[in-house]
Amino acid sequence: MATNPAANLRKTTPAQRRLAAALEALHALQQHGLSVFNTSEFSRTDREALMGAGFLQPIIQGWYMSASPSTKPGDTTPWIAGMKDFIAAYCNARFGADWCVSAEYSLKLHAGTTLLPQQVVIHSPLGKNGVLALPNGFSLMDYQARDFPASDRRDSVGNVRTMTLAHALLKTPENFFRASAQDAQVALLSISDASELSRLLAQGNHSTIAGRLAGAFRAAGRDAIADDIVGFMRALGNQVTEANPFEIPPRIVPGDRTESPYVSRLRLMWASMRDDVESAFPRDEPGRPDDVAAFMQAVEDVYVTDAYHSLSIEGYRVTPELIRHVASGDWDEDIHEQDRQSRDAMAAHGYWLAHNEVKVSIRKIFDGANAGDVLKGDHGAWFRAMFAPSVTAGLLAVTDLAGYRGHQVYIRNAQHVPPPREAVREMMPVLFELLRDERSAAVRAVLGHFMFVFIHPYMDGNGRLGRFIMNAMLASGGFPWTVLRLEDRDRYMATLNAASGQGDIRSFTTFVAQSLDAAQDAQVDLLQDDGALDADIEEDDSQRPRG
Structure with missing residues (x-):
């Protein structure tokens, strides 16, 4: 039966029709790449409808930023995502082209910083030496610059006007x-x-x-x-x-x-962090296991526990029963319609498929291949396996799994903003090069995980892939599969944030080392239990009649 659009329209409420019209206006602005807006860009009706539904959030009087209705109170992500856009739009509206950020922030932007300063200082001959309070404790100071740089000494990074790199080096104080x-x-x-x-x-x-x-x-x-x-x-x-x-x-x-400033930063981070990581682990690593089959069986034995905790850290509501259901091969989207539609079930299925790919990579390393080279060649297969169920279900196109992300991403409530998509393609080969040349498996594991999520090369799945990288690199040194547990999630995220935001890798290193100790203790306990069971079997066998 044909539908009647007019009849459907009559079923909607006036408020719904107002919101639909307002969303069309917002979409038209966003098509031009805008995420921050002035009052003049919306009618009052559209603005009130969008704010009421959570699609706009106020910044200061007369200025708004895009948001998601699902944003929770206290979530800093919309502001982190829109802060640079606001600075550019606000300063362009107030100062025209006669403004740039301070020498210090200019230098940081040219150096590819991923962090936002709590206070952005703007230099302009039209400045009033005032301070404007911004969301989440940030602020903007407009400094009245009497020696405002000439046009040939000004540049831009993205949409933020800066001093040129050379002029910023000249003007930056010694304490920087x-x-x-x-x-x-x-x-x-x-x-x-x-x-x-x-x-x-x-x-x-x-x-x-x-x-x-x-x-x-x-x-x-x-x-x-x-x-x-x-x-x-x-x-x-x-x-x-x-x-x-x-x-x-x-x-x-x-x-x-x-080299690219992003590449230079990656190399410097590795050089400055590796010694702190290496000193936190035993100098003598176990090395390639004598019994590879037993090692791989131990990986399989811990799979359900690992999948439960890794998926739960990412917010998926999974149970050990669901994971066993998927790992047993019983999961079939054609038969289990409810499973096909379940985001959690697809995540569990994808994790199982990716886990199997990781095991293939570990066997290559045990066969003598360089761990960094194996990761370079195989990490794409891990990613594609992880999201294959979403492709099968029609939620993703095959092309969505082709290579690294094509858009900017933000990490919820984190100080660190991942580098732009162009930088990802420069940084990833260098990460594999650093892993290839690193002698310590513990360093490969800790920095491999940290730097992968620092780069955030994919639109989704970076945390799970980072933990797979950690365990593949631990295995390259003979260390057991290590589970990062859900109950430690807050500490885990805090230590990653400290490494990204303050360059302090020590807390994350300690966290991984303690998790590895727990894995080794569990492995010893399991071996002792197996030994006791073998002794019981022998004792039972000795009581049997002979003849």
Whole structure:
């Protein structure tokens, strides 16, 4: 029977029709890439309907940001996702093109920082030296800049107006190299030659700054640039004394090539974190097991427990019974219509399929393949297996599983914002390179997990894949499969957040090491139980009549 659109329309309430019209207006704005809006961009009726339904949230008076109706009170994700867009839209409306962020934040943005400062300082000749309170404890200060940089010394990163990298290095105070050493070093590694810096230094006869920057470049392993700066300034008659502004000598990144700031950051993070990780684990690793079949059976024996906790950490409501149901092969979307429609059942089925792919990868490592190379070749198969049930059910297209994410993602209530999609394609090969060259299985496990979720290469499943990576890398050193448990979820997330936000890998390392200790204790208990059972069997057998 044909439907009557007019009749269906009469069934809706006036409020529903208002919301539908307002959503059309919102969609039209979002088609232009907007996520932050001024009052003038909506009619009052549309704005009130969208706010009432939770599709808009206020930022300050007259400004709003996109949100989801499912957003819970206290969830910072909408603001983290929209903060840079707000800064750009608000400052463009207030200052036109005559604004840029401070030298320090300019440097951080050029260095690919994933963190947002609690206070963003804006330089503009139209500034009033006022502070504007923003959501979640953030603020914006508009500094009245009397030495506002000329247009050739301004740039942009995304939609945020910045100073150029060279000008920001010139204007950044000395204490930045101590307070934000990693950002400073990434910025230095992004400079390919001294030409632009030397020109700016010479124009102002900045001998002291030249000495500081030369010392910084030399400390970061870029001797050629340091020599060029000093030689050029001295040729102009300036007295230059090198002074290293770093409090702790930076970790030197091998080579003298200029790489993406995201890649440089990844290398620096690995170099600065690996020693803390290695020192928390036994120096003598078990190594390849003598009985590979027994090791793989132990992996299978812990599967139900592992799947329950790993899926539950991600918010899936699964039970050991459901997991056994899937692992037994009884799950069939054509027969079990309710299972086919169940997000939880599909997640359990995908986890089982991915788990089987991980076991194949572990066997390759035991056969002598390099663990980093195996992960490089196989991680895509893990991902595709994990979401194969969603493709079968028609919830995802096959093309959705083709490669890394194509959009920006945000981690709920986390300080860290994953790098942009373009950076993912630069960072992932370097992660595999670092894993390939790392001698310690414990370091491969901890940093492999952490850096995978730091990059967040896929739209979904990164946490589960990160835990699979951790266990595959632990297995490469002969360590048992280690379950990160649901009851420790808050601690687990807090330690990952500390590693991403403050660069502190120690708490996450301790968490993994303690989880591994629990896995090893459980394995010993199981072996003791098996030994006792064998003794009982022998004793029973000795009582049987002979003859």
